[in-house]
Amino acid sequence: MKRTLLGVSMFMLIAIPGLSIATEGLSEVHHKEIRKHLEHVTQQVDSLSGKTSQQQRQIMQQIVAFYGDHVQLHLVWEREVLYPAVDKYVVAIYSYTDPMRYEHKILREWFGDLEAISSGSNPEVKKFISKAYNMLGLFSAHLDVEEAIFFPIVNKHLSPEELQKIMSEKLPKDS
Numbered sequence: 001m002k003r004t005l006l007g008v009s010m011f012m013l014i015a016i017p018g019l020s021i022a023t024e025g026l027s028e029v030h031h032k033e034i035r036k037h038l039e040h041v042t043q044q045v046d047s048l049s050g051k052t053s054q055q056q057r058q059i060m061q062q063i064v065a066f067y068g069d070h071v072q073l074h075l076v077w078e079r080e081v082l083y084p085a086v087d088k089y090v091v092a093i094y095s096y097t098d099p100m101r102y103e104h105k106i107l108r109e110w111f112g113d114l115e116a117i118s119s120g121s122n123p124e125v126k127k128f129i130s131k132a133y134n135m136l137g138l139f140s141a142h143l144d145v146e147e148a149i150f151f152p153i154v155n156k157h158l159s160p161e162e163l164q165k166i167m168s169e170k171l172p173k174d175s
């Protein structure tokens with residue numbers, strides 16, 4: 001996943017030399033796949049109440065695995081690479097990206113809650129469903145805010161060279 005994400009990013013930059021990455025480009029590379037997964041996870045959550053206990057446990061585990069498979073790398077890259085690159089251009093008493101970082105923290109915690117609920121000996125499925133819908137709502141709104149407010153700032157302040165540099169940054173292994 002890590003290599004694919006960055007590989008696509010680099011490909012876009014290499015394929016269109018000198019062209020500034022448009023806001024849609026960042027959304028395309030970094031959010032499009034996640035949004036598709038969010039749709040699928042929503043369908044999985046919708047289906048939970050009508051399943052057998054065994055099926056419910058399996059689906060809940062798949063939803064929890066979504067974090068490690070598709071979310072974690074994205075959050076780490078933004079926190080360690082993209083957000084700091086933008087923070088240096090925005091003068092404020094506090095870091096401009098603090099609210100977005102805090103939403104990442106909430107998402108990590110809520111995935112932890114989902115994991116805890118799903119791994120219990122007798123999982124509370126209703127509680128899982130409620131928490132999962134909260135997670136989906138926050139995540140979707142978080143992507144909307146980044147695309148509407150944050151990516152245009154990236155696009156305005158970062159040169160293509162700077163963006164290329166941060167796209168190729170090595171990521172820390174853990175969040």
Ligand SMILES: [Fe+2]
Binds near residue numbers: 075100142146
């Ligand atoms: Fe984010």
Ligand SMILES: [Fe+2]
Binds near residue numbers: 031146
């Ligand atoms: Fe994002």
